Amino acid sequence: MADLAVDDRLAAEVRLFDIDKSAADRNAAIGNRFADCSNGAAARYKSYSSLEEALNGAEIVVISILPGSLDDMAADIEIPARYGVSQSVGDTVGPGGFMRAMRAIPMIADIGLAIKRCSPDAYVCNLTNPMSVLTGALHKVFPGIRAWGECHEVTKIRKLVAALANKNADSASFTHRDVEVNVLGINHFTFVDKISVRGKDMLPQYREFSNENRQSGWTDPSEISSDAEHDRFFGSRNLVSFDLLQRFGMPAAAGDRHLAEFLPGRYYLEDPESWGFALTPIEYRKKDRAIKIARLEQAARGEAPLFGKKSDEALTDQIVALMSGQPFISNVNLPNVGQIAGLADGTIVETNAVFSGRGIQPIFSGSLPPALLEIIKDHAQRQTNLLDAVLTSDVAPLVELFASDPLVRHLPKAQARALYTQMVAATSHLLPKEIARAA
Template structure:
């Protein structure tokens, strides 16, 4: 978000080891490769671990080939590892970006609730899908934290996996002394929105970039809020009423009107509607914000959500990666050239800051240590922080308005319940969080049937839970 000072050009290149869990990715792994190979003041080794070893080995071959190009500034060696212990041994940084097989998990999380009249725009953080995904990742992140404790106890763990809050929280629950943060893109979108607001309403504002917007971040991941925003000393937040008026009517679309738009389209209608109702701006994409409250997704047909300028993401949009493997083959064969780009990601800047180079101020997911005093102490919250060679220093964000706090605390309480359930293997306790989710608006018996059906479909990924003695699974 903000670079605080320049590093002297006379400083030498720092050498580090990065252990990457999920290193067979055809998506985010390529972004990391892109960014590292354009960084000229860090160097070292990236150990790629993935349960699909061949995919990790392909990424290593691709990256090592790119490192030899004259336009690659970074001095990095990439290696695939079959064993997670080897990948993390003596690592300075650990990056996590993992996902269970979509066809066996995520598809059910989206499709089955719809049979009960429950619609989800994303299904990876809250709602029935977010609950099941949390249940699956908690045991996995316990293992990651345990491996970090054994192999690289002082490393900084940087998590990209959703549900962001639950994953990061599980790391701390398993290994309280861990150094871990979660990174998410959603707040950047709100910064870009506010940059546009500044350009529209401030006479001297031209070509405003997102990183020029300094705003106060509070809440939890994907249900994040801001209550002030500044551009070079100018109060941007004061123009939101005018912006809201110019965006009327809200909702401003008709069902079916967005059929030809991307599933990931976002018109900020829900963010501004929340601002209109509660006085703070929702600082995430509308697809995420809609899932934390019961009213936007109280629909009878999928197209109805389009009134709010968003679309449901069908399971078909989540299955497989038709382009990734083909593109990888083209890269490796030389039929297509990998182009270095400006990714907009901050992970390399964060590693540089933690390594004692340029400190930065940004937003992270981090345990609540008083920065949001009216939320649960120790719960993972989204917060501004200054990152330096001394670590992560969260910035006090202040309290939330009462009604917003009530909504956010429902999420916090459910996520804390899921952590407790995941560590105890208690399926009945997990069902309590499921039943308390704002999107689960059906009768209790139907909710139990839905939960039991999802558990049965995904039981191979829920083996850490007591499935035999769970009351919720009894007919």
């Protein structure tokens, strides 16, 4: 909403739908407050009672849902912890990401089919995690859908490089928007093999900086807030990123809390504090969410000033490019059609793509180091197989897929099955009946 308020290129009619109508009403009130004080083209907001009504004839669709509640997410984190399986986030891979995907795939599939009925020509942006699986679900249920997955994690390395460029220039001339990177990987486990700022190659300097700070780490000053508890549970010192560069020879682009979950727990999650990050407890998420909702309700009633400012997100720029035809390059999640060598066609991968009046064209990004490719291929194939199993209600492969994740595979088979069964039971009310019964 803040991005639309400061943008002078989009005069949007924004339709809001939520299964909790009161939340959509509240957000419409906030959006229209932004519009009233807008410096831009004054996007207007209205809430709708049905998904079909909101979607009918839409040009752009943005999907951002929570598949379940924070209590459900608590089960995703706390049950594996009893088996000695730690997770820093638990929404992408690992046992938490697996369960979240099983809950969310049917929800996203329903939305994808509604888009097919009501706005088949729309461009569709998915913001929901697990990003790869759910973006894949949209393409599975609606072949030909013009959908992409949007994630801001690559902003982290771009901000670091902008800081290096500013240090060189002895000024604050550069932001992350001036940093160009060539992205390769899958969502939340992304890497870059080219980095430049206004034509200058910054990869050598990044390597040098990483090596110099691989023991002490580095924290982005813009990520430091006045809330020490928030910074403790959501911050990092980039030590995992720097270590992965040493291991694989290619800079990691995502945040440490996500990167850590793609490798066996003994690497980073066994002692996360020594790697400069923390495991985020659900109780803190609940507390933080309650504070944010209270602030939103005050803003909707006009009892508090609007707190938004232009964000680090690229979504508004992507939409403008699609609507205006003015090209814009951004990292996105799309089916692989050859942009990453060595991964199967159709695999949801994260690379750069060109947004323009011709749509979204992925950019050929090249290849990954062999050892890194094997890790990514393992996760990507598991995500593809999980998606297929849930969409076809094929329960047979689910336990084996679950047990094959790097955070789980060290467990004896009986323990892995017990963990799977307990996690399914904890959120069975949100799972397809066939899956819940089979567990």
